[in-house]
Amino acid sequence: MASYSTNEFKGGLKVLVDGDPCSIIENEFVKPGKGQAFNRVKLRNLKTGRVVERTFKSGESLEAADVVETELQYLYNDGSHWHFMDQKTFEQYSADENALGESAKWLKDQDLCTVTLWNGTPLLVDPPNFVVLTISETDPGVKGDTSGGGGKPATLETGAVVRVPLFVQEGEAIKVDTRTGAYVSRAKED
């Protein structure tokens, strides 16, 4: 297995810490004039998303984490797992709830997602930045109703709830920014 010495540490490097895949955020070289050199490293645990700080003896090595980001097409959900396919190799992958997290509520079959694979298993699934989804339920907007701050909640076909302008109606397709969960526009008919 490949490994990286502290001299190779830099932002974005994927390493194993306590058996978990982590991405280096920051690497600081610390050394007393007459003493042991250390590297103080900030890492994001890619399984939990948590940021941890670790100190290593300079010259130490960490095992490389076999982490790759790839684009996969979402196929379907079987009730417990989400299934994806690599469009070039047709290889299929299944991701669990942990890998999906909040992403689950944006996924519609055929969507191209950015999937972080660790040893070939999906670790993180990021939906496309923008998705087009149909509104399955929303109150008919009444002109002049300002109680919702100029908007109203709408439930989308995937179950996600977003605030939409009053003029948007049930059955319409809208474009949503998945990073913020905000309504962008009505989807153009084509």
Add this chain to the structure above:
Amino acid sequence: MGHTTWRPSAAPPVLRARAKMLAEIRAYFARAGVMEVETPLCSRASGTDPALEPLRTRYTGPGAPTGEVLYLQTSPEFSMKRLIAAGSGPIYQICKAFRDGERGALHNPEFSLLEWYRPGFDHHRLMDEVADLVRVVMGRRLPLRKLTYAEAFSPLGIDPHTATAADLKERARVLGMAEAEHLELDAADPWLDLLFTGYIECALGRGDLCLVYDYPASKASLARVRSGVPAVAERFELYIDGVELANGFHELADAGEQQERFRRELAQRALNGRSLPAIDQNLLAALEAGLPDCSGVAIGLDRLLMVLLGKPRIDQVLAFPLERA
């Protein structure tokens, strides 16, 4: 990238501040009657400090037809002590020093040092002069705070003179260092370094000039050890804004003890897989001939300039750091 790295990473006002700092230092020592000297940057021998790795170069020519290794100095200490032993009186030097493997926010492998020696001074008297010089250069009368290495550790509930590696490892774990479990540090000293850099250093010299002195004997380096319970190394360091700026010694003058330390340090280097430079026989001969009782100190000038200007990264005060050199 290639097309912008020709530019200096220090802004023009910083370069001017450096020139002014150097002029003030030279004026200070002229007033104090301390003589400026120059010694070789390249030597056949090097220090043996287990924590330092020298850079090497090679000379080939008259006197060395097949070439010989020369070490770039990690500090001018040995040459300057030879001058003192030869009767130079008080001397100072502004020079470059080189250390392999050191690069970060506070480190560049090539850096500027101000080093000076005072015959007849003990480390306390030299600490006072360090504080005086730094105040002059900073143009501010920062209060002076002196504390022993043991006092610096007392907030952590640690006695650095008696704590074992196991005690310190446990302390690091209790303080919330999850990695203490896995760090393989073979003695108390590196654990003290870990705790000092992790929990103590950053609070030193906030609004004052903080001088830490009387180190554990195991951290004596080139300082003399004062017997007692505990025995302490007559060594000091200066901190301002949490940055280590200077290291000084009441200098070891005993040739036999120096030879013994060289031997011990080389054994440690061999264990750590470090290079094994030749012992400086000229230094030993100078100590044999007689080094006057003296204290010496080195100040990192790049760091002093950082503190002076409130710059957090050494690159901001260097014309061309490593990547642009």
